Amino acid sequence: MKKFRLIFVWMIIFPGLMCAQHYLTGGVGFSLSFLESEDLKNFTSTYNQVNEPGLEKYLNGLTGDAAGLAFAFGFRYISKWTISFEIGRDEIIKKDAARFGIGEERHLTLKLQSNTVTLGVGRTFGKMFLQGVATYHFARRVTLKSSYTRLSGEPPKKSLTGTYRSSDNTSTDLGVEIGVLRKPFILVGKISYPLHTGGRKDYLRSFDTIKIENQTDLFPGDFWEYVDQTHYRGVGSDIDGLKVMITLLLSFSI
Numbered sequence: 001m002k003k004f005r006l007i008f009v010w011m012i013i014f015p016g017l018m019c020a021q022h023y024l025t026g027g028v029g030f031s032l033s034f035l036e037s038e039d040l041k042n043f044t045s046t047y048n049q050v051n052e053p054g055l056e057k058y059l060n061g062l063t064g065d066a067a068g069l070a071f072a073f074g075f076r077y078i079s080k081w082t083i084s085f086e087i088g089r090d091e092i093i094k095k096d097a098a099r100f101g102i103g104e105e106r107h108l109t110l111k112l113q114s115n116t117v118t119l120g121v122g123r124t125f126g127k128m129f130l131q132g133v134a135t136y137h138f139a140r141r142v143t144l145k146s147s148y149t150r151l152s153g154e155p156p157k158k159s160l161t162g163t164y165r166s167s168d169n170t171s172t173d174l175g176v177e178i179g180v181l182r183k184p185f186i187l188v189g190k191i192s193y194p195l196h197t198g199g200r201k202d203y204l205r206s207f208d209t210i211k212i213e214n215q216t217d218l219f220p221g222d223f224w225e226y227v228d229q230t231h232y233r234g235v236g237s238d239i240d241g242l243k244v245m246i247t248l249l250l251s252f253s254i
Helices: 002-019 038-054 209-213 223-228
Strands: 021-036 055-057 064-078 081-100 105-125 128-149 162-165 169-182 185-197 240-253
Touching: 021 081, 021 105, 021 185, 038 055, 038 081, 038 223, 064 105, 064 240, 081 128, 105 169, 128 185, 169 240
Parallel strands: none
Antiparallel strands: 021 064, 021 240, 055 081, 064 081, 081 105, 105 128, 128 162, 128 169, 169 185, 185 240
16 A cells, blocks of 8 residues: 555656756846935935035936846756746845036945855746745945045045945845746846835944044934034944846756
């Protein structure tokens, strides 16, 4: 009786295994993220307010849509059901600038970088598949570079120019992806949203010795405070948001 049950189970599973396809994959993706940060929004509005008399072009802000690139390598099992495992690297960049009537300019560049591990489970529909996915971002670092094109004179003691970085932190995204298999390519579209993002109290900080001595090593979350006070609030590194990504993978049957 035991042997009969084993044979019966094998007769059900074996055809599925024979029809299943296993792939090693690798590729590149383009992403569009919609960044959220109350600290950055407040910095933008207060910077424009403080400098309004001389501004010809205002800062637009470092939140909102930001473009990026992603690289991914992994394994995909495709049968009636689908399973995927990928490791990758993401980079998102957002730029902004303000221009003064005297011809001087403030330039800001925000960069988010992280390593990723993504797991997915779903179902096929012909040559297409639909999956629920979870992405874990680790060694996640936020960098903000600020520069100023000065035509004359010395920079002020409280100069905003410099590179401000976060410590490494983590985040977790949940989402869905839809894909099309056209050997040897797999085209995947994914939309996800952060369930958790670390770095709320990890501020963007400069490690420049002079800035540390002048107590201006934090990138300000309020420019009024930065100008008028010794102590001021910083910008937290929990900058994140909705992500939409299109990835083209090259697949190898195994």
